[in-house]
Amino acid sequence: MKIGDKREKIIHSAIYIFAEKGFHEAKISEIAENAGVADGTIYLYFKNKTDILLAIFEEEVAKIITKINQRLITADDPLEKLRIFVKLYFNMLMNNKDLALLLQTELRRGNEYIKEYYEHKFSEYLKIIFDFITEGQNKKIFREDLNPDFVASAIYGAIDEVSRLVFFSPDKKYNFNLIIDQLNDLFIKGLVKKSD
Amino acid sequence: MKIGDKREKIIHSAIYIFAEKGFHEAKISEIAENAGVADGTIYLYFKNKTDILLAIFEEEVAKIITKINQRLITADDPLEKLRIFVKLYFNMLMNNKDLALLLQTELRRGNEYIKEYYEHKFSEYLKIIFDFITEGQNKKIFREDLNPDFVASAIYGAIDEVSRLVFFSPDKKYNFNLIIDQLNDLFIKGLVKKSD
DNA sequence: AATTAAAATGAATTATTATTCATTATTCTA
DNA sequence: TAGAATAATGAATAATAATTCATTTTAATT
Numbered sequence: 001m002k003i004g005d006k007r008e009k010i011i012h013s014a015i016y017i018f019a020e021k022g023f024h025e026a027k028i029s030e031i032a033e034n035a036g037v038a039d040g041t042i043y044l045y046f047k048n049k050t051d052i053l054l055a056i057f058e059e060e061v062a063k064i065i066t067k068i069n070q071r072l073i074t075a076d077d078p079l080e081k082l083r084i085f086v087k088l089y090f091n092m093l094m095n096n097k098d099l100a101l102l103l104q105t106e107l108r109r110g111n112e113y114i115k116e117y118y119e120h121k122f123s124e125y126l127k128i129i130f131d132f133i134t135e136g137q138n139k140k141i142f143r144e145d146l147n148p149d150f151v152a153s154a155i156y157g158a159i160d161e162v163s164r165l166v167f168f169s170p171d172k173k174y175n176f177n178l179i180i181d182q183l184n185d186l187f188i189k190g191l192v193k194k195s196d
Numbered sequence: 197m198k199i200g201d202k203r204e205k206i207i208h209s210a211i212y213i214f215a216e217k218g219f220h221e222a223k224i225s226e227i228a229e230n231a232g233v234a235d236g237t238i239y240l241y242f243k244n245k246t247d248i249l250l251a252i253f254e255e256e257v258a259k260i261i262t263k264i265n266q267r268l269i270t271a272d273d274p275l276e277k278l279r280i281f282v283k284l285y286f287n288m289l290m291n292n293k294d295l296a297l298l299l300q301t302e303l304r305r306g307n308e309y310i311k312e313y314y315e316h317k318f319s320e321y322l323k324i325i326f327d328f329i330t331e332g333q334n335k336k337i338f339r340e341d342l343n344p345d346f347v348a349s350a351i352y353g354a355i356d357e358v359s360r361l362v363f364f365s366p367d368k369k370y371n372f373n374l375i376i377d378q379l380n381d382l383f384i385k386g387l388v389k390k391s392d
Numbered sequence: 393a394a395t396t397a398a399a400a401t402g403a404a405t406t407a408t409t410a411t412t413c414a415t416t417a418t419t420c421t422a
Numbered sequence: 423t424a425g426a427a428t429a430a431t432g433a434a435t436a437a438t439a440a441t442t443c444a445t446t447t448t449a450a451t452t
Contacts, residue, residue: 024220038401105304142387153361154354161353190386193339234431
């Protein structure tokens with residue numbers, strides 16, 4: 001086994017077990033078993049249980065933010081940026097269910113260690129949206145009367161909750177592209193029927 | 197002290213402590229101390245720690261749903277129902293910060309005991325929105341191409357996340373009525389500037 | 393192949409807290 | 423008001439699970 005592989009394995013087992021049971025109900029011994037290592041081995045790679053959670057946030061969230069930002073700089077129309085963001089972010093959630101559930105539950109906790117992280121890193125997420133909203137307002141494409149902070153939170157929260165609808169309706173077969181289009185449509189055009 | 201008062205006191209202390217620390221970090225002894233009773237007393241009113249959490253969900257969420265439904269039947273325009281819902285629900289979150297934080301964190305957990313509750317009771321929330329959305333579509337007020345399930349989740353998630361923005365920006369003084377108006381505006385008219 | 397160094401193990405330890413229950417206080421009843 | 427019944431207490435118990443570390447295994451070096 002390559003160096004570094006073991007750490008990766010532990011991280012991925014932890015994402016899975018944390019998502020499955022929640023941080024506190026997840027036992028180190030379960031993570032170790034799932035990763036195929038001994039309990040003690042985990043402590044060679046991580047200071048303690050919390051340290052695993054923080055490593056997941058630090059590393060995995062950073063990957064996502066980087067990926068989204070890289071894609072967004074290829075567009076310059078704010079409307080297109082919104083569409084790209086919704087598509088990328090929603091698809092990312094769908095393709096990383098365990099990580100998504102973990103972020104959605106544990107990132108919300110009030111724990112001191114997480115709170116610090118939350119306030120710092122989570123705002124980067126919102127900043128991505130905030131930026132193309134204000135850009136759109138400056139370019140007179142988006143309405144200027146809406147506070148971009150509220151809009152950023154609203155869009156983020158909406159995507160998040162719709163992803164949970166999908167996760168918790170395992171019986172239903174959803175068309176992800178349809179969901180993405182409809183979310184964009186709702187944000188862009190609103191609910192009300194156009195009088196044409 | 198009146199009969200029943202003690203149970204109420206424990207419930208309210210639990211809401212406070214659970215919201216502050218999270219369910220698992222909250223100690224029975226802390227809840228007892230805050231409520232001004234002995235640790236053992238809590239077990240005269242509740243089977244165990246989880247039972248307190250479930251009681252909070254059962255009782256407090258039921259109150260909210262009842263209140264919203266009672267108010268909604270006084271309106272018949274779906275657009276007005278949307279406005280009423282957003283206003284009532286957002287204000288409820290603002291006026292019950294501890295309960296709001298508790299619902300937002302613990303209701304998302306994957307625990308078996310909560311999952312059962314979540315799937316049953318949480319859907320009642322979404323059903324409220326779902327109903328006036330479909331009503332609006334049937335009356336040709338709302339666009340019919342949007343899946344009302346997605347819209348319900350999106351609206352719920354948006355309000356929830358904006359409430360967290362407010363909770364976690366204690367320095368900023370937000371005008372709640374402005375937020376409510378802007379949320380409604382976003383849902384109803386969308387982001388894009390009207391070409392007039 | 394022998395020696396040293398690094399990595400991994402998992403049983404034992406430790407710390408934490410939910411829960412119990414023998415005891416005490418309070419309230420009710422006749 | 424005495425005696426029974428009910429409610430409350432909180433120190434002791436029990437259960438759980440994170441963490442440690444003496445020992446073993448594997449890898450690297452000469």
